[in-house]
Amino acid sequence: MTAHATRPAPSRRTLLRAGGALGTVVLSAAAGALPAQAVGPRTRVYVLVVDGCRPDEVTPTLTPTLDALRRGGTWFPAARSLPVMETIPNHVMMMTGVRPDRSGVPANSVLDRGEGVVRDLDRPSDLRHPTLLERLAASGRTTGTVLSKRYLYGIFGTRATYRWEPEPLVPVTEHAPDAFTTDALVTMVDTVDPDLVFTNLGDVDRVGHGDLTGSTTLAAARTAALASTDARVGRFVTFLRESGRWESSVLVVLADHSMDWSVPTRVVSLAPVLGADPMLAGRVEVAQNGGADLLYWTGADRERAAAIARIRALAAAVPGVLETRLPAELRLGPEAGDVVAYCRAGWRFSDPQVVSNPIPGNHGHPASEPIPFLLAGGSPLVASGAVRSDPARTVDVAPTVGAVFGLPAPRGGYDGTSRL
Template identity: 70%
Template sequence: MRRRAFLQVGAAGGATLLFSSGATGTAHAATRRRAYVLVVDGCKPGEITTALTPHLAGLRSDGTDFPRARSLPVMETIPNHVMMMTGVRPDRSGVPANSVYDRGEQAVRDLDRPDDLRFPTLLERMRPHGLTTGTVLSKEYLYGIFGTRATHRWEPAPVVPVSGHAPDQFTMDAAIAMVRELDPHLVFVNLGDCDRVGHSDLTGTTLQAARTAALVSVDQQVARFVSMLKDTGRWQDAVVVVLADHSMDWSLPHRVVSLAPALDADPLLAGNVQIADNGGADLLYWTGAAEERDAAVARMRAVVAGVEGVLSSHEPAALRLGPEAGDLVVYCEAGWRFSDPEVYANPIPGNHGHPATRPIPFFVSGGHRVVRRGVSSTAVARTMDVAPTVGAFFGLGEPRGGYDGRSRLG
């Protein structure tokens, strides 16, 4: 394990920020190139407009826009952030969802430990080339899974109770201070307010206003960051990738899908199925006799197909998910949400992880000459394209086994 040091840095308003850092063990690369990945968590493509988010819209129009961009058919926030930094699908990274049933622990748990991520990220792969990295991740579980992989990292603070995230104002304070004081070649930033407000949005007047306010706020935070890059002379050497990890869908209070009662009513399945609920998707795990697995999965498919609000079911391998994803992945329809194992377990109307929330904003901007202005109306950019894009910018080779994504430069 690399030794860590801690650095206190002054931020806006006289606040003090604490970064942990580790020595790279190599000389610092002389390149002036810098890459910044800004994740507007939970943002829908149509929410970036010249009226509501003019600074984000300006970055999009000054760069390459991918209006057909999609998140991968996986569940929740963690896997898509992992794909951004690895460039590979979940069956290779080991991270198929936020929540899984851990067969070893015999319990449902979050995939938020550093050793849950088994594939090398850009954060590690840049180090031997003398390229430094930084993570500014607003959510506690993202901070957890990426661990000490980055050269410099910020622990989210202050954290909002229940949501487990730091507000965008503090997150951007940290990002700006990290760039000013430590100047990593790559900085990976997650801005979580849009997502956290989105989970409570019933599309009613008051809560819709809160969603709008969050979008206006994140636009202002991104404007602060871009202004800092320009004021400090970094803009002309920078590539800025802006995207979301997923978008958002909303369900009415009564549109709840609970699979546990239906599964427990079946004689073969009763007491032999565990469920990891990921909002828009349920992961089902057969825990009975191994020789009965094939028959049990067939029964699961038949049972869930008859539950109102279910869109489809898939064996994990068909979705390029690894064994951590269980024996069957079930998606809900748009306007519905899963709540398992009890019907009251998930009261949150804002939801993602199912096909309705795949469309995302994705654009490559910045002042560096490699950035091209225009709209790529045919290319389907994905979250796993971030690592190949940044890697190509710095001239890195591909990881062992290659990328599943592709560079979106040029």
């Protein structure tokens, strides 16, 4: 068996520089990481997340590469994101195979009780469960992350053997364009050839947050973003074929969530409603996540049960609210607060004020659950031309990848299921 790099101390790293199509690509490598192995028959896995893509957008005319991968591999038309929250927890589930109550990551934004502020979960310490990245490294394999969003790079930290820090970052969206992300992906595979690479392509999501409900210009922008991202995926597939890696590769291609759009008048703001109630005023905090609000009771514990009942009753009466749930019902863990509220399709949350969230395109609620999910590649592990009714989920990625490499389940088992 060919030797592979093992995981070194996370505080040490080496910078590798390689020429990409768009300029020099800088990779961070764990200290002691071995150089690339010769191209050969060993199995490689590439998880490609087309962030924010809807399953109905995978078509022969709009996204011909994704459609060809779907037709040539295994397609899961009933796939959904789970739970219906945000970008960070779904990416975490892909790499852990466990739900947020075990990983500690229930949403993008939460109330940090220790700091007393609402903040993004984007620190490596926020993720408490081991991921495929370090578990595969411990088994003698190498891993890589090519993540287009600043906060995704932040939460996965130094867990991978090789890492690309997203650059250049687009102002406001804080993501690297897909042209640079795929350039880094090809360069990483070409130069250091990890056994597993985890990639997020962010353009479709970032464009998707624009208003498609009344602007033909922005609708055209989303179409252009889908076509462009599809072409970037096509470039990577062509690279795998031309470099001799395709026949030993498994591609897991999916979205972390899809997208729903609202008109300016369909906004739900719960903070003013809860703040006007004598029992709740000054004792409820709201972490807004687009299609979902996490509501936290900060008053006395002895009043918690009554407060939760009051929060749910008031929230349910607000136009645009679909339902309220307890975090435990969704396996979200204590970080998700005391009540989770979802908005209806065509609506969005905006808290703490009505003007806080001006973005028409949102996700995190049931309307944005359906996602594309497919397995592709030339490996004999991939069934060709198959359509399966299995209810594939984002949490199924880790057990699927683990099965490819014969990796045992983590302590406590997976919450997902292998889809091989």
